[in-house]
Amino acid sequence: MILFTTLLLAHLIGDFMLQPNRWVVHKEVNKITSSYLYLHTLIHFGLVMLLLWDLNLWRWAVLIAVSHYLIDLGKLYANPYFKNKAIPFFIDQLFHIAVLYSCAYYSNFMEHTLSLIKEIDWALVTAVVFVGFPSSIVMAKLLGGMSDKIELDHKSLPNAGKYIGIIERLFVLTFIILGRWEAIGLLITAKSVFRFNDLKESNSRKLTEYILIGTLLSFGLAIITGLLYMWTR
Known part of the structure; x- marks a missing residue:
């Protein structure tokens, strides 16, 4: 749980606190050619490494950063197909959280997921x-x-x-x-x-x-x- 919370904190800081609105606009206009898309990805990599504070986990940081890049890129190209812009935003966040959850519980993914489902009220x-x-x-x-x-x-x-x-x-x-x-x-x-x-x-x-x-x-x-x-x- 601590690992997932740490990864989620890194995501929240990177996506909402360290991403100015002008970066978002620039990415929406330029998409894959936007320099801010790659800077945003590097920030997420750095935050994961900083908060985990373990060089042995660099592979997880790379995996999270790459997946974040791909998810954000997919959202940029999918945005024009949605009249309600809140829909791609929430889908994007759902995919990000799913990746973080998978990384945090990769060793017992099925067992942990089933236990969560059983605890649902x-x-x-x-x-x-x-x-x-x-x-x-x-x-x-x-x-x-x-x-x-x-x-x-x-x-x-x-x-x-x-x-x-x-x-x-x-x-x-x-x-x-x-x-x-x-x-x-x-x-x-x-x-x-x-x-x-x-x-x-x-x-x-x-x-x-x-x-x-x-x-x-x-x-x-x-x-x-x-x-x-x-x-x-």
């Missing part, structure tokens, strides 16, 4: 998944008849309400698991403060009622999910 995974997009769909069905009667005179970010709801339900679920019920009250208060200005400007009773019902429904789904998870433990 599937009830928790189910709870987390449910308070995400499934809950958003459930709420959309329940509030569908009401939303048609609401007139909005201001613009909003696309799907902002859906993602805010998902995040708040994840927070509520986390607080229930940790036994911090008072934090749920603070979360409701914070949301009410942010919503107050919108409700004040709109001066619409329908909008106020719609937001209140949606908020209570969102929190209610998260609370019920959290209680069911705690009951199954």
Whole structure:
């Protein structure tokens, strides 16, 4: 675990702290001919060697650096095919972490991976998944008849309400698991403060009622999910 953590730390420093945005832009424009691509690769090699502090592990540093170069290069050429640029970013990071994991546990890769799978709390995974997009769909069905009667005179970010709801339900679920019920009250208060200005400007009773019902429904789904998870433990 210490080896994997060390390699992950080297990756985080190299990819996010020692890579200026102008390097990223230069790589996206020039791709394989970008000098910053090779400098970025050398930085990762140096960081791995520095944090491992063992010259006998230079082969692992070379393997990680070369794989990092190939993964980054693949991402540079795949980027234009994705409308949502977050997708290639996360795929890129997933491949990097997979390489680090393979290097850290190469001697017992299958055994360690199987042990991790056996330790997964599937009830928790189910709870987390449910308070995400499934809950958003459930709420959309329940509030569908009401939303048609609401007139909005201001613009909003696309799907902002859906993602805010998902995040708040994840927070509520986390607080229930940790036994911090008072934090749920603070979360409701914070949301009410942010919503107050919108409700004040709109001066619409329908909008106020719609937001209140949606908020209570969102929190209610998260609370019920959290209680069911705690009951199954």
